[in-house]
Amino acid sequence: MxxxxxxxxxxxxxxxxxxxxxxxxxxxxxxxxxxxxxxxxxxxxxxxxxxxxxxxxxxxxxxxxxxxxxxxxxxxxxxxxxxxxxxxxxxxxxxxxxxxxxxxxxxxxxxxxxxxxxxxxxxxxxxxxxxxxxxxxxxxxxxxxxxxxxxxxxxxxxxxxxxxxxxxxxxxxxxxxxxxxxxxxxxxxxxxxxxxxxxxxxxxxxxxxxxxxxxxxxxxxxxxxxxxxxxxxxxHPAKGEMKLGSADDLLDTVSGIATRHPVQERELEAALGKLFDGDAAKIREAMEMLLASGRFEKVLQGGELYWIVKSA
Ligand code: SF4
Missing domain, CATH: 3.20.20.70 (Aldolase class I)
Structure with missing residues (x-):
């Protein structure tokens, strides 16, 4: 050919x-x-x-x-x-x-x-x-x-x-x-x-x-x-996977990532799913805890929800 x-x-x-x-x-x-x-x-x-x-x-x-x-x-x-x-x-x-x-x-x-x-x-x-x-x-x-x-x-x-x-x-x-x-x-x-x-x-x-x-x-x-x-x-075909170390410092870990770049909500959910072995109640609880901290705000961009760190 x-x-x-x-x-x-x-x-x-x-x-x-x-x-x-x-x-x-x-x-x-x-x-x-x-x-x-x-x-x-x-x-x-x-x-x-x-x-x-x-x-x-x-x-x-x-x-x-x-x-x-x-x-x-x-x-x-x-x-x-x-x-x-x-x-x-x-x-x-x-x-x-x-x-x-x-x-x-x-x-x-x-x-x-x-x-x-x-x-x-x-x-x-x-x-x-x-x-x-x-x-x-x-x-x-x-x-x-x-x-x-x-x-x-x-x-x-x-x-x-x-x-x-x-x-x-x-x-x-x-x-x-x-x-x-x-x-x-x-x-x-x-x-x-x-x-x-x-x-x-x-x-x-x-x-x-x-x-x-x-x-x-x-x-x-x-x-x-x-x-x-x-x-x-x-x-973005080569996208890497978000990794969360442990549940102990979850707030600091997610804040650290979101300070450097916006975090896609579904990626965060997937990472929490890995951390909690797919336990839906724990995932929901963690998401609520993160949001309740007041450190993040949600932004809709290109049909995707992102979490960004609130400016001081
Ligand atoms: S990468 Fe740029 S230079 Fe190379 S073939 Fe495509 S358009 Fe041409």
């Missing part, structure tokens, strides 16, 4: 059959975290890089192979929408199977009406947004000349207005780069305007071309989940 790989197990898309439409590496950006390495030469012109009939034949071979496939995912060795003819491929796949189709894209070409039109029949489109300001956008995504932050945001916004499928924006969180409170609030403001159905928070877990790229610690990730939840529900 030249174009199709998998199905691979994906946290977000289950068993995902990948379809790579591009010669490596063809991209409009040069992200600091790119697992394909640095972009040696930008590619900005859209083309049918490989014959679409050959790509379709491989997809149909895999679909009829009997393997479990939850999603057919167009994803490139670079920017997927550089491939001209995505609409034809999506339409032909849909004629042949009911398996939903996803397109993973950096979103940089969504400012072009023809690109937006080519994606309309996809079941899910997952563009990237890694910054809420032009300055940070340039530092993280290092786009080709002409691919400005404003153009990127405008493309996402317009696509949101025209598209009826699932619109899941992917945010790559990088330690020390876009994980500060200020950066996250800027991003949340921009995301609130774009109105994605969901935000997928991802980490640079694979080797990056720049040595300074690192994974934020769990506290900062939790803070990011909380701040970004103001714009849309946040899916």
């Amino acid at each position: 030249n174009y199709v790989f998998g199905p691979v197990s994906s946290k977000r898309l289950g068993q995902s059959l990948g379809v790579d439409l591009l010669p490596s590496k063809s991209c409009t950006w040069n992200c600091v975290y790119c697992q394909l390495g640095r972009t040696k030469a930008f590619v900005t012109e859209r083309r049918e890089f490989f014959p679409k009939e050959e790509i379709l034949a491989e997809i149909l071979d895999s679909v009829t192979s009997g393997k479990k496939i939850d999603w057919i995912t167009f994803v490139g060795s670079g920017e997927t929408t550089l491939y001209k003819g995505l609409d034809w491929l999506i339409a032909e796949v849909k004629k042949a199977t009911k398996i939903p189709v996803a397109v993973i894209t950096n979103g940089s070409l969504l400012s072009l009406p023809e690109v937006r039109k080519e994606l309309l029949e996809a079941d899910a489109v997952l563009p990237s947004l890694n910054a809420g300001s032009a300055e940070l956008f340039e530092r993280v995504d290092r786009p080709a000349p002409g691919f400005s932050f404003e153009r990127h945001i405008e493309g996402l916004r317009r696509f949101r207005q025209e598209y009826r499928g699932k619109f899941w924006v992917e945010v790559m969180l990088i330690a020390g780069l876009n994980d500060s409170e200020e950066a996250l609030k800027e991003m949340a403001n921009v995301l609130a305007e774009i109105r994605p159905d969901m935000i997928h928070l991802v980490m640079p877990t694979r080797p990056a071309p720049e040595s300074f790229v690192g994974i934020p610690d769990e506290e900062l990730v939790q803070r990011a989940v909380f701040i970004l939840s103001a714009a849309a529900p946040v899916l």
Whole structure:
């Protein structure tokens, strides 16, 4: 197979059959975290890089192979929408199977009406947004000349207005780069305007071309989940589990955690469940004791209840 790989197990898309439409590496950006390495030469012109009939034949071979496939995912060795003819491929796949189709894209070409039109029949489109300001956008995504932050945001916004499928924006969180409170609030403001159905928070877990790229610690990730939840529900696939040492110092332990980042109520309940072996009466009693202490207040954000420490 030249174009199709998998199905691979994906946290977000289950068993995902990948379809790579591009010669490596063809991209409009040069992200600091790119697992394909640095972009040696930008590619900005859209083309049918490989014959679409050959790509379709491989997809149909895999679909009829009997393997479990939850999603057919167009994803490139670079920017997927550089491939001209995505609409034809999506339409032909849909004629042949009911398996939903996803397109993973950096979103940089969504400012072009023809690109937006080519994606309309996809079941899910997952563009990237890694910054809420032009300055940070340039530092993280290092786009080709002409691919400005404003153009990127405008493309996402317009696509949101025209598209009826699932619109899941992917945010790559990088330690020390876009994980500060200020950066996250800027991003949340921009995301609130774009109105994605969901935000997928991802980490640079694979080797990056720049040595300074690192994974934020769990506290900062939790803070990011909380701040970004103001714009849309946040899916954080690699989320860690909250652990409570013992029942003796429960109030101090939970206060200590909530002082550093908001605590999701259902996570707190799950942690108490572990502590008390699922004893519902003890869990309820502990929750009531914590609330009665007066140290916490509950905040609703992105459909989730969080506990935060009351300011003095
Ligand atoms: S958009 Fe994707 S392929 Fe392009 S440089 Fe960034 S991470 Fe790499």
